[in-house]
Amino acid sequence: MWYDAVMRTYGQYCPLAKTLDVIGDRWSLLIVRELLFRGPCRYTDIRNGLPGIATNLLADRLRDLEQAGVIRREAAPPPVATTLFHLTPRGEELRSVLRAMAQWGLPLLGDAPGDDAFRSHWLAPPAAIYLSDTTPDRPPIAIEVRTGDEPMVIETVDGAVRARLGAVERPDAVLAGPPRIVIDLIIGKLDLAEARARGLRYEGDPEVLGRLQPRAIGEV
Amino acid sequence: MWYDAVMRTYGQYCPLAKTLDVIGDRWSLLIVRELLFRGPCRYTDIRNGLPGIATNLLADRLRDLEQAGVIRREAAPPPVATTLFHLTPRGEELRSVLRAMAQWGLPLLGDAPGDDAFRSHWLAPPAAIYLSDTTPDRPPIAIEVRTGDEPMVIETVDGAVRARLGAVERPDAVLAGPPRIVIDLIIGKLDLAEARARGLRYEGDPEVLGRLQPRAIGEV
DNA sequence: CAGCATCCGCTTTGATACTG
DNA sequence: CAGTATCAAAGCGGATGCTG
Numbered sequence: 001m002w003y004d005a006v007m008r009t010y011g012q013y014c015p016l017a018k019t020l021d022v023i024g025d026r027w028s029l030l031i032v033r034e035l036l037f038r039g040p041c042r043y044t045d046i047r048n049g050l051p052g053i054a055t056n057l058l059a060d061r062l063r064d065l066e067q068a069g070v071i072r073r074e075a076a077p078p079p080v081a082t083t084l085f086h087l088t089p090r091g092e093e094l095r096s097v098l099r100a101m102a103q104w105g106l107p108l109l110g111d112a113p114g115d116d117a118f119r120s121h122w123l124a125p126p127a128a129i130y131l132s133d134t135t136p137d138r139p140p141i142a143i144e145v146r147t148g149d150e151p152m153v154i155e156t157v158d159g160a161v162r163a164r165l166g167a168v169e170r171p172d173a174v175l176a177g178p179p180r181i182v183i184d185l186i187i188g189k190l191d192l193a194e195a196r197a198r199g200l201r202y203e204g205d206p207e208v209l210g211r212l213q214p215r216a217i218g219e220v
Numbered sequence: 221m222w223y224d225a226v227m228r229t230y231g232q233y234c235p236l237a238k239t240l241d242v243i244g245d246r247w248s249l250l251i252v253r254e255l256l257f258r259g260p261c262r263y264t265d266i267r268n269g270l271p272g273i274a275t276n277l278l279a280d281r282l283r284d285l286e287q288a289g290v291i292r293r294e295a296a297p298p299p300v301a302t303t304l305f306h307l308t309p310r311g312e313e314l315r316s317v318l319r320a321m322a323q324w325g326l327p328l329l330g331d332a333p334g335d336d337a338f339r340s341h342w343l344a345p346p347a348a349i350y351l352s353d354t355t356p357d358r359p360p361i362a363i364e365v366r367t368g369d370e371p372m373v374i375e376t377v378d379g380a381v382r383a384r385l386g387a388v389e390r391p392d393a394v395l396a397g398p399p400r401i402v403i404d405l406i407i408g409k410l411d412l413a414e415a416r417a418r419g420l421r422y423e424g425d426p427e428v429l430g431r432l433q434p435r436a437i438g439e440v
Numbered sequence: 441c442a443g444c445a446t447c448c449g450c451t452t453t454g455a456t457a458c459t460g
Numbered sequence: 461c462a463g464t465a466t467c468a469a470a471g472c473g474g475a476t477g478c479t480g
Contacts, residue, residue: 008452014342015325015328016321018329019321027453030232053454054453056464093324098236101235103316105239105242112233122237228453228470264442275474276472276474277471303443443480444477445478446478455467459463459464459465
């Protein structure tokens with residue numbers, strides 16, 4: 001096997017077109033999403049985060065992105081003993097691109113088909129963008145969110161709202177249910193009572209959740 | 221003719237994937253670029269801004285983007301008397317995505333092949349992102365830039381630097397030459413003397429140009 | 441001429457099977 | 461686990477033709 005495939009490019013002296021030459025192929029940006037939202041991953045981890053990708057395509061894209069200096073593969077020391085894929089600093093700089101695109105796309109989740117695949121980490125970072133802490137002077141809070149394949153935490157850190165995978169010792173509230181209901185609640189499309197009527201489970205003081213408010217459009 | 225083509229989607233309940241379902245196809249974002257950087261355009265104008273696109277693909281993409289609510293077609297009144305393609309408000313909101321991507325891609329112009337196609341308006345908005353006015357308290361300046369197919373103006377407006385297509389009555393300086401030299405000068409890769417040695421023509425007080433400085437990395 | 445649609449050959453993608 | 465090999469289907473690029 002030899003990889004001398006000639007890259008298809010737009011051939012335009014334009015910064016946007018050059019960016020698309022690098023990350024415009026199908027699946028490429030979603031691979032970056034996996035590494036950006038989850039950190040360094042094994043081949044199998046990435047594939048699990050990209051249901052539907054053909055394995056040969058994943059291998060191709062990883063080669064291309066490495067070639068372009070966006071990712072880097074590294075032999076992990078024991079006990080992992082496998083190769084891990086990392087973002088390079090240059091790849092990390094795509095964060096602002098991902099953030100802008102995820103923000104633009106959040107409203108599209110409203111009428112998404114019900115049989116979409118779902119992974120918790122796809123939603124954690126974007127969801128936090130839309131939330132603000134109405135009373136940042138009060139003690140910080142942490143809400144455990146159980147939807148999808150992994151638990152998440154939404155927490156306040158000095159005025160900002162962050163979301164991440166993982167758990168927390170003693171959450172101030174626990175939110176559980178199907179992804180759509182959780183998201184609709186978070187972005188303010190449903191209130192707590194409505195969400196409960198549709199299958200959401202909530203434990204804890206409603207005040208805790210009430211402290212987080214969806215930002216106004218354009219405020220983000 | 222009937223357009224029941226099944227849209228290919230990632231099938232992921234993820235805001236980024238949903239965005240890519242809409243603007244992830246080849247050429248789609250470049251069509252948005254044309255409308256965003258140039259304003260409403262005729263079919264032919266768009267095609268001229270996208271050298272290399274097959275005309276049937278352009279027609280397809282315009283249909284898809286219209287369907288998705290990103291663009292809108294409108295019958296222009298005389299004397300134009302043709303249909304104009306506009307961005308919808310929703311399409312305008314892609315500006316932040318384009319800005320992030322163009323910013324990421326600007327360094328890639330450094331080693332771009334010399335036979336790339338070029339249009340002035342591809343560069344005007346992105347280039348200004350990298351420039352700041354070192355002495356915003358002094359009177360505003362305007363520099364005429366002649367490179368590519370259309371004249372541009374780089375000007376200071378209350379502290380910020382903007383670039384746009386068009387001309388100005390009495391520019392404080394005039395910059396002319398091949399795109400690469402002009403860009404390398406603007407982003408600080410070359411100084412005025414070096415750029416001149418490579419074919420750049422400059423008329424006016426060098427002080428005028430010196431007032432604009434490329435921002436430090438990460439400052440943008 | 442502006443705004444497409446059709447046809448054709450090539451490339452990319454998707455699905456699955458197989459391997460060190 | 462981390463890929464490669466194979467093949468069918470879909471997408472793309474280029475040329476050309478049609479219609480108001």
